[in-house]
Amino acid sequence: xxxxxxxLVWDAVGVAVFVVMVFPVFWMISTAFKPNEQIVxxxxxxxxxxxxxxxxxxxxxxxxFWVDVKNSLIIVSxxxxxxxxxxxxxxxxxxxxxxxxxxxxxxxxxxIQMLPQAGLIIPLYVVLARYHQVxxxxxxxxxxxxxxxxxxxWTLRGFLLGIPKELEEAAMVDGSTRLxxxxxxxxxxxGPGLVATSVFAFITTWNEYIFARILLNDQSKQTVTVWLSxxxxxxxxxxxxxxxxxxxxxxxxxxxxxxxxxxxxxxxLTSGAxxx
Amino acid sequence: MADGGSTAAAAGTLLGTSRRRRSAAARLGxxxxxxxxxxxxxxxxxxxLGYPLYxxxxxxxxxxxxxxxxRHQGVDIGxxxxxxxxxxxxxWHTLLRTVVFTAANVGLTMVLGMLIAxxxxxxxxxxxxxxxxxxxxVWSMPVVVAVQVWAWMTSYENGVVNYVLxxxxxxxxxxxEWYGSTFSQLSMVTLLIVWGALPFVAxxxxxxxxxxxxxxxxxxxxDGAAGWRVFRDITLPILRPILLIxxxxxxxxxxxxxxxxxxxxxxxxxxxxxxxMSIYLFEDGYFKSDYGRGxxxxxxxxxxxxxxxxxxxxxxxxxxxxx
Numbered sequence: 001x002x003x004x005x006x007x008l009v010w011d012a013v014g015v016a017v018f019v020v021m022v023f024p025v026f027w028m029i030s031t032a033f034k035p036n037e038q039i040v041x042x043x044x045x046x047x048x049x050x051x052x053x054x055x056x057x058x059x060x061x062x063x064x065f066w067v068d069v070k071n072s073l074i075i076v077s078x079x080x081x082x083x084x085x086x087x088x089x090x091x092x093x094x095x096x097x098x099x100x101x102x103x104x105x106x107x108x109x110x111x112i113q114m115l116p117q118a119g120l121i122i123p124l125y126v127v128l129a130r131y132h133q134v135x136x137x138x139x140x141x142x143x144x145x146x147x148x149x150x151x152x153x154w155t156l157r158g159f160l161l162g163i164p165k166e167l168e169e170a171a172m173v174d175g176s177t178r179l180x181x182x183x184x185x186x187x188x189x190x191g192p193g194l195v196a197t198s199v200f201a202f203i204t205t206w207n208e209y210i211f212a213r214i215l216l217n218d219q220s221k222q223t224v225t226v227w228l229s230x231x232x233x234x235x236x237x238x239x240x241x242x243x244x245x246x247x248x249x250x251x252x253x254x255x256x257x258x259x260x261x262x263x264x265x266x267x268x269l270t271s272g273a274x275x276x
Numbered sequence: 277m278a279d280g281g282s283t284a285a286a287a288g289t290l291l292g293t294s295r296r297r298r299s300a301a302a303r304l305g306x307x308x309x310x311x312x313x314x315x316x317x318x319x320x321x322x323x324x325l326g327y328p329l330y331x332x333x334x335x336x337x338x339x340x341x342x343x344x345x346x347r348h349q350g351v352d353i354g355x356x357x358x359x360x361x362x363x364x365x366x367x368w369h370t371l372l373r374t375v376v377f378t379a380a381n382v383g384l385t386m387v388l389g390m391l392i393a394x395x396x397x398x399x400x401x402x403x404x405x406x407x408x409x410x411x412x413x414v415w416s417m418p419v420v421v422a423v424q425v426w427a428w429m430t431s432y433e434n435g436v437v438n439y440v441l442x443x444x445x446x447x448x449x450x451x452x453e454w455y456g457s458t459f460s461q462l463s464m465v466t467l468l469i470v471w472g473a474l475p476f477v478a479x480x481x482x483x484x485x486x487x488x489x490x491x492x493x494x495x496x497x498x499d500g501a502a503g504w505r506v507f508r509d510i511t512l513p514i515l516r517p518i519l520l521i522x523x524x525x526x527x528x529x530x531x532x533x534x535x536x537x538x539x540x541x542x543x544x545x546x547x548x549x550x551x552x553m554s555i556y557l558f559e560d561g562y563f564k565s566d567y568g569r570g571x572x573x574x575x576x577x578x579x580x581x582x583x584x585x586x587x588x589x590x591x592x593x594x595x596x597x598x599x
Contacts (some may be wrong), residue, residue: 007400014399014407017392021474022410025417027436028425044436086316093313094596105314106596107589112325114585116532118554119578122561122570123328126335130348146325149317154596161599178309207418209535214562225420229539240428247421258416 028251031244032056039241055245062242064219068227071216072206075137075223079144080201084194087152092186094153095160096168109150120146121214128215135218143211148201155200159193160186196261203254224250332578335571342565350568357572366548366556367573374531374553377462381530384470386523389477394507396482408479415475423539426468430454455541458550465537469530477522484518485511517591524588532581534558553577 031039033051038044059065094102124143125134133139167189168181176184212223219227228250231243336357338350361367392411396404417425430437432453441449455461488511496506512519534554538546546555557577561570 007398010395010398011400011403014395014403017395018403018407018410021414021471024422024425024429024471025413027429028421031428040434042434042439044434044439086320089313090317093310095599097310097313099310102310103593103597105318106593108318108321110589110592110596111585112321114528114581114589116528116554116577116581118532118534118557119574119581120325120328120332121558122567122574123332123335125562126340126345126567127328127331129345142324145320149320153317157596203416207420209420209539225418228420228424231424238428238431240431240434243424244428247424251416251418251421254418255413255416259412262412262415 028244028247031240032248034241036241055239055241056249058239058242059246059249062231062246064222064227065246067220068222068224071137071221072223072225075140075144075212076202076205079141079148079205080198082141083145083148083152083201084156084198087149087197088156088190088194090153091156091160092182094157096165109153112150113147113154117147117210121210124211125214134215135221137216137221140212140215140223143215144205144208148205151204152197152201155197156190156193159190159197162193163189199257199261203258206254332571332575335568336575338568340566340568340571345565345567353568357569360569361572361576366551370548370551370553370556373462373551377466377552378527378530381466381469381473382523382526384466385473385477385526385530386519388470389474389522390481390519392474392478393481393485396478397485408482411475411479414471415479417472419472419535420539422468422472423536426464426540430464455545461541461545461550462537462552465533465540468536468540469533472536473526473529477526480518480522481515484515488514521588521591524585528581528585528588531584532577553580 030046030048032055033053034045034048035050035052035054038048090105093099094106128134128139128143133142163186167185171181171185172178207225208223209225209229212226213229216222216226228246231238231246335350337352337354338344339353339356340350344350392407396407399407429435432438432451435454437454438449438452441447441452453460454464492510493506496510501509532554533552537550537552538555538558541550546559548556551559553573554577557570557573561567561573
C-alpha cells in the first residue's frame, strides 16, 4: 500500500513553492517602494514599512519614458486593430467554409507561429531598410503583423467554432443576407472572443523586444520594453529603485489584462490538446 | 512566432483547439467567398513575411554589408557564406551549446512543471487557489521586466540571492559574481527561463490531470499499486498528448531564445564562448553588419527549428483540418 502523506505536508510544500515562484515579483514591488538606504544595505529589508514614491517619480521623469510609452501604445493599438479585423475574416473562412487550399492555409497559420523571431531579424531589417521603414513605427507595426495575424486567426477560429451554426442558418432561412447574418448574429456573439484575442495580441506586442530593438535606433522612437532594457547597463551604478519602479510600471498593464482573460486560456488549453 | 515568453500566444493557439465541433456540413460555400475572406491575411503575410523569406535565401548567397545595404544591391558570391559558416568552429560550438542548453531547459521545465501539477492536485482548496494565482501572476510577467528583476536579485553587490544563500549557510556568497563564467551565466538564464515557463506548463498539465478517471486511480489503489506505478501506468499515458505538445513547444522556444540570454548576460559580457544560436546570428549578422553571412546562419537556424516543429505543427494541423 502506498503511504498516505498527510494533506498538511502537501499544503506546506505548496505554500513553499508559491513563495519561491512569487518572490521575484514581490521583490520587484518591494524594492520599488524602498528608500535608497534600504536598497543598498547589506541586510535586506523585506517589507518597506515607510514606502516612498520617489523611485516612481524618478522612473517616469527619465528621458524618453513618456515618448516611448506613447510609441508602444501607437504600435500596439494599430497592430492589434489591423490584425483582429483581417484575422476575423480569415477565421470565418476557416470555421464556416470548406475550400481547396484550406489545409495549406492552416499549415501556414500554425507554421508561422513556430518561426524563431531571431531568424527573421536579418531579412526583415534589410527589406525594411530598402523601403525606408527602419526607425519608423510603421515598420515595427508591419513586422508585428507577421506574428499577431496567424495567432489571431487561429484563436478567433476557436471562438467561432463555439457558436452554433444553426443560428446563422436559421437567419438565412428567414431571409437574411450573408452580411446581415454577420452583423446581426456573428458579431455580437463574438464579442467576448474578439476582446480576449485582442487582449492576447496586446500583451504579445507590448512585451515584444527583439524586433523593436533592431528596427528602432532613435531613442525617441523606441518602445517601453527597449527603454526598460537600456535602463540597466547604461550606467555603472544602476539605480535599482528606479529600475524596479519602471519594471513595475511596465508590467502593470500586462498583468491586469492577463488576469482578466487567463481563465479563458486555462479552460481551452487541454481539452483540445487531449482530444486532438 | 517563438519566444520564450510568448506563452500567451501559445495558450491562444491551444485555445483555438477547444470547443471544436464536427462541421462536415460547413462545406456549403463553394464559391469565391472563403478566398475573399482569407485574401487580406494571405496577401499581408506574403508581403511582410514571404518576401523577406525569399530575400533571406538571396541574401545568404550574397556579400551584403553596410555598403551594400546603402546601395541596396548585394554582390553574388555563390555558396561562400555557407562554406564560411560551416567551417566556423564557433558555429558548431554554438550549435552544440544551444542543444545542451535547450535539453537542460526543456527537461527542467517539464519535470518541475509535472511536479507542480501533481502538487496542485494534492493540496487543499485554499492552497490550490493561492498557488495557482501565484503561477498566473508569474505567467503574466513581461520577459524584459523579469530579466531586470533577475539582474537585481543576482547583483553581486546587494543581490538578495547572495544574502539568502549566505544566511542559509550554503556557503559564503558575499559579493558572489553570478555572471563570471559561461556555465554560471547560462545557469542563471536557465533559471529565469524555467521560472517563466513553469506556470504555463504546470497549469496546463494540472488541467490535464482532471481528465484522468478517478475510478481508474481507485481501482489501482485497491490492487495495491504504489504511487509511482499509478503515475507511470495510468496518469502518464493519459497525459501523453499534452506532454508531447508542451515538450515540442518548449524545445522550439528554448532553441531560439534571445531576449533572456542577451539581456541577462548583458551585451558587454557576450562572447563567442557563451553564444547561443540566436545571439550568434545577432552578433555576427546584425551587429557586425554582415547581413549575407547572418542570413546564412538564420536560414540554417530556421531549417533546424522547422525540423523540430514538425511534430507540433502536424498535430495542430490535424486538429484544424478535422474541425
